[in-house]
Amino acid sequence: MIKNAVAVVTGGASGLGRATVERLAKQGARVVMADLGSSKGNEVAKELGDNVVFVPVDVTSEKDVTTALETAKDKFGRLDLAVNCAGTATAVRTYNFNKNAAHRLDDFTRVLMVNTVGTFNVIRLSAGLMGTNEPNQDGQRGVIVNTASVAAYDGQIGQAAYSASKAAVVGMTLPIARDLSTQGIRICTIAPGLFNTPMLAALPEKVRTFLAKSIPFPQRLGEPSEYAHLVQAIYENPLMNGETIRIDGALRMQP
């Protein structure tokens, strides 16, 4: 049960992460919201009350993530759930033949650093803290939930970096489940389709309507609360482990 659990949610100040923090806090969990110092983390944490603490974190930094985990331990006594929502996207073709310009290598690296390396950084450090928990009657010590994307499977034009970064998250899920099984730590990845968050709000209305029309059913963008619902379901179902779950209204993205 999520009540009284202690969670860390990266990217928790916006979109899917924020909805997750809200849902967990409403259900009686205590949450460390980890997001960039430049995010709205402080404001959002104040809105959500005493069971939510904001810690400025860049997920690619060992020091920052360690500070967030120490906050979970010092303030709430333990860590039961880590949710990786921090992420960034880009839309650049591999080669722009009109401008004779190749995809910048540092753009590719930046997306991989945040989405892939940042996710792994949080997983490896969270696992250490969860490993110190007393196991429950099933032998479980903790749960980790990652966020990939349907772009891991059907990436669109301009999505080489983003799709590669998310496919890596899908790829690491099973081996990590195997690595952490000895300590009773489960890990699953969610692959969202198209969700109504600031990441998509940046696209023109016409593009968003076009994208939503490509979803078989329901033919609309997903609500962040629907993602948060799945995080809770994964936490509460002891047999879910090592798997990536699409939540996408049967969407298969076109080129």
Ligand SMILES: NC(=O)C1=CN([C@@H]2O[C@H](COP(=O)(O)OP(=O)(O)OC[C@H]3O[C@@H](n4cnc5c(N)ncnc54)[C@H](O)[C@@H]3O)[C@@H](O)[C@H]2O)C=CC1
């Ligand atoms: N919105 C959508 O349709 C979809 C989103 N996703 C993924 O879901 C996750 C959440 O996305 P949204 O909520 O839509 O985006 P968002 O842009 O609303 O939220 C992302 C959050 O991550 C934070 N962040 C970015 N870089 C960070 C870093 N280095 N360290 C710590 N925090 C960092 C941002 O400050 C922001 O608060 C991302 O991983 C995204 O790739 C996947 C599929 C679909």
Ligand SMILES: C[C@]12CCC(=O)C=C1CC[C@@H]1[C@@H]2[C@@H](O)C[C@@]2(C)[C@H]1CC[C@]2(O)C(=O)C=O
């Ligand atoms: C590539 C997309 C769609 C077309 C466009 O005009 C701009 C884009 C940049 C952001 C991309 C867009 C689409 O591919 C869906 C994703 C990949 C979006 C970033 C997050 C996104 O919603 C996702 O992860 C979907 O699974």
